[in-house]
Amino acid sequence: MNVLEFTLLVALGSLLAGLLGSLTGLGGGVVLVPLLTIFFKVDLRYAIGASLVSVIATSSGAAAAYVKEGFSNIRIGMFLEIATTLGALLGAYLTAKVPSSAIAIIFGSVLLYSAYISRRTRPRTEKADPPDSLATKLRMNGSFPTTTGIRDYNVYRVPAGFGLMFGAGTLSGLLGIGSGAVKVLAMDQAMKIPFKVSTTTSNFMIGVTAAASAGVYLSRGYIDPGLAMPVMLGVLVGSLIGTRILVKAETKWLRLVFSIVIILLALQMIYKGIAGRI
Amino acid sequence: MASSQPWNDQRVEEIIGNLLRAGVLLSAFVVLFGGIIYLARHGDSPANYRVFQGEPSELKSVTGILHYAFALRGRGIIQLGLLLLIATPVARVAFSIFGFAAEKDRMYVVFTIIVLAILLYSLFGPSIML
Numbered sequence: 001m002n003v004l005e006f007t008l009l010v011a012l013g014s015l016l017a018g019l020l021g022s023l024t025g026l027g028g029g030v031v032l033v034p035l036l037t038i039f040f041k042v043d044l045r046y047a048i049g050a051s052l053v054s055v056i057a058t059s060s061g062a063a064a065a066y067v068k069e070g071f072s073n074i075r076i077g078m079f080l081e082i083a084t085t086l087g088a089l090l091g092a093y094l095t096a097k098v099p100s101s102a103i104a105i106i107f108g109s110v111l112l113y114s115a116y117i118s119r120r121t122r123p124r125t126e127k128a129d130p131p132d133s134l135a136t137k138l139r140m141n142g143s144f145p146t147t148t149g150i151r152d153y154n155v156y157r158v159p160a161g162f163g164l165m166f167g168a169g170t171l172s173g174l175l176g177i178g179s180g181a182v183k184v185l186a187m188d189q190a191m192k193i194p195f196k197v198s199t200t201t202s203n204f205m206i207g208v209t210a211a212a213s214a215g216v217y218l219s220r221g222y223i224d225p226g227l228a229m230p231v232m233l234g235v236l237v238g239s240l241i242g243t244r245i246l247v248k249a250e251t252k253w254l255r256l257v258f259s260i261v262i263i264l265l266a267l268q269m270i271y272k273g274i275a276g277r278i
Numbered sequence: 279m280a281s282s283q284p285w286n287d288q289r290v291e292e293i294i295g296n297l298l299r300a301g302v303l304l305s306a307f308v309v310l311f312g313g314i315i316y317l318a319r320h321g322d323s324p325a326n327y328r329v330f331q332g333e334p335s336e337l338k339s340v341t342g343i344l345h346y347a348f349a350l351r352g353r354g355i356i357q358l359g360l361l362l363l364i365a366t367p368v369a370r371v372a373f374s375i376f377g378f379a380a381e382k383d384r385m386y387v388v389f390t391i392i393v394l395a396i397l398l399y400s401l402f403g404p405s406i407m408l
Contacts, residue, residue, distance in 0.1 A: 004317055006325035043330040053360055057306070060298040060366045070288060078374060078389050085396040092400075139383070207298075207367040208393065214364045215400035219339065221332030225356035226320075229313040232360070236306055 003226065010040060011230035018058065018238025023245070024258045027206075028235045029055045029177045030114055033107060034265035037278060042227065044100045044278055048176030049222035052210050054235035055178045059207030061236060062243065072200040073142045076155065076193065081205055083162045084169030084183075085212040091173020092216035098174070104273030107175050111266035114181040115259045132156045135191075144197055153194050161191040165205075173213035178206035290377035294370050301366035305359045312347075312355025319352055340402070368397045 001009075013035050014028070021028030029051050036047035066072055095103065131141060135155035143152045164186035172179040180202050187198035217223050272278045336342035337357050346354025371394045378386040 001325050002322050003325045004321035007313075007317060007321075040327070042327040045330050046327050053363060056363055056367060057302055060363070060370070061302045063295045063298045063370075066295070072291070074291060074374065074377075075386060078371075078386060078393060081371075081393045082389060082396070085393055085400075089396065089400055139385070208371060208397070211364050211367040212397055212400045215397070215402075218361075218364070218401075221334075221338050223357070223360060224327070224333060225312070225337065225353040225360065226316060226325075227327055228360055229309050229316070229356045232309060232363070233306060233313070236302070 006040070007226070007230045010036070010227065011234040013039070014054065014231045014234025015238040015241075018054070018235035019242045020238075020254070020258050020261075021235075022058070022062075022239040022242025024255045027055070027178050027180050028058060028239060030111055030262060031265060032231065032235070033176060034111070034269050036227075036231070037104075038265070038268055038272070044103060045095065045222045046224050046227050048095065048103075049217045049224065050176075050228040050231040052172075052176035052214055052217060053223060053228045054232045055172075055176070055210045056207050056214065057232050057236045058239045059178065059203055059210065061239065062203055063207070066200040066203055069145075069200065071144050071196045072204050073140070073193070073197055074201075074204070075138070075142070076140050076187070076191075076197075077201045077204045079138060079140070080162060080165045080186075081208050083165035084172070084205055084209040087166040087169020087171075088173035088209050088212035089216065091170040091175075092213035092220075094170070094174050095217075095222075096220065100278050101273045101276050103174065104269045104278045106171075108266040108268075108270035108273065110171060110175065110177070110179070110181075111262050111269065115262040115266065117181050117185065129154065129156065132158065134158045142197070144194065151194075153197065154192070156192045157190050161186045164190055169209050169212070172206075172209050173216070176213075176217075178210065180206055290374070290380070294373050294377070297373065298366050298370055301369065302363065305362035305366070308359030308362060309356050310359075312352050312357075312359055314352075315350070316352025316356060364401070368394070368401070371397060 014032065017031045017035060018028040032051040032054060033047045036042040037044055131154045135141060135158050138158065140155040143150045168179045168182035168186060171182060183202040183205060184198050187193040187201065188195055336346045337353060340361065343354060343357045343361055347358035371390060375387055375390045378390055
């Protein structure tokens with residue numbers, strides 16, 4: 001395969017990953033690394049570098065649309081960014097120390113977890129607990145527009161959320177993914193932030209977190225221009241098409257299909273890691 | 279936050295959101311331009327990403343990439359585009375400092391400066407230390 005054929009095939013695969021990722025809300029990054037390593041036989045470090053770059057592109061590209069809706073809470077995002085960027089530095093540092101086989105196994109496990117969390121329905125008991133004093137001091141409590149008017153919300157368990165965010169940042173730096181699933185877990189489950197607020201705030205945080213590890217990746221030589229070019233452009237175009245047709249598309253079966261694809265890729269990554277063939 | 283206030287979160291965020299989109303589009307065009315040059319020159323060489331070799335030093339640092347890109351080397355221009363892309367979230371954080379300052383929110387000005395410092399350390403720290 002010559003460079004031109006390779007570039008076109010990788011661009012096509014990345015376009016599909018970006019399209020499915022944006023249609024299902026799971027993000028294209030999660031399938032990129034398995035796609036590149038398993039099907040295109042790319043070294044894990046180059047794959048992680050290219051994936052991370054595409055994560056920044058989709059996060060920054062979608063920010064304008066999310067902001068207009070008025071859901072994201074920039075104070076929560078900025079405060080938690082301290083944890084995710086520090087975690088991302090640690091994760092990017094660890095990629096050089098942890099063997100590829102272990103990274104593949106961790107990657108597979110995170111994929112399985114992402115697929116699980118996307119299938120789960122969340123029963124939510126809305127209790128009006130008294131506001132948390134730390135969250136109040138940090139001015140995190142906010143409001144967002146709903147069809148029935150402005151809804152106020154309170155934020156809880158800030159230290160637990162901060163700790164989980166450090167973990168999310170570490171995984172992001174280690175695996176070159178946005179780790180949106182862990183970010184939403186921290187905000188939605190631990191801090192009791194409404195789902196729409198946590199998903200849009202998570203999108204904002206993903207780009208900043210990825211930028212923190214991108215600097216380290218770049219200086220280590222993990223970001224190869226020849227590979228990152230088709231991946232970044234493909235994912236960007238795919239996710240832009242995805243947001244355009246999102247309103248019309250029936251996403252229920254798509255989510256199911258994509259979840260199955262993710263589970264298969266996860267098992268493949270774990271198998272390759274255990275067999276030491278990555 | 280009163281909506282009559284000229285600088286509120288929503289307004290600052292909308293401006294920043296549009297800047298981010300412009301940054302991503304600009305970087306995509308630079309990457310595409312570099313990609314066309316790269317493919318025109320090296321399209322028929324064999325593709326090999328199976329073995330990790332690391333990038334040459336001129337593609338690993340900000341100054342090296344600038345030199346390479348201005349010599350109109352395809353890979354250097356792509357890398358410059360990727361550098362612009364990495365810079366968009368960094369710029370977003372930097373602009374947020376002004377947003378919080380305009381709202382006279384000192385605590386969040388400090389938090390945002392911490393995040394910016396971590397990001398700048400990641401981009402320039404390793405090369406400063408070497």
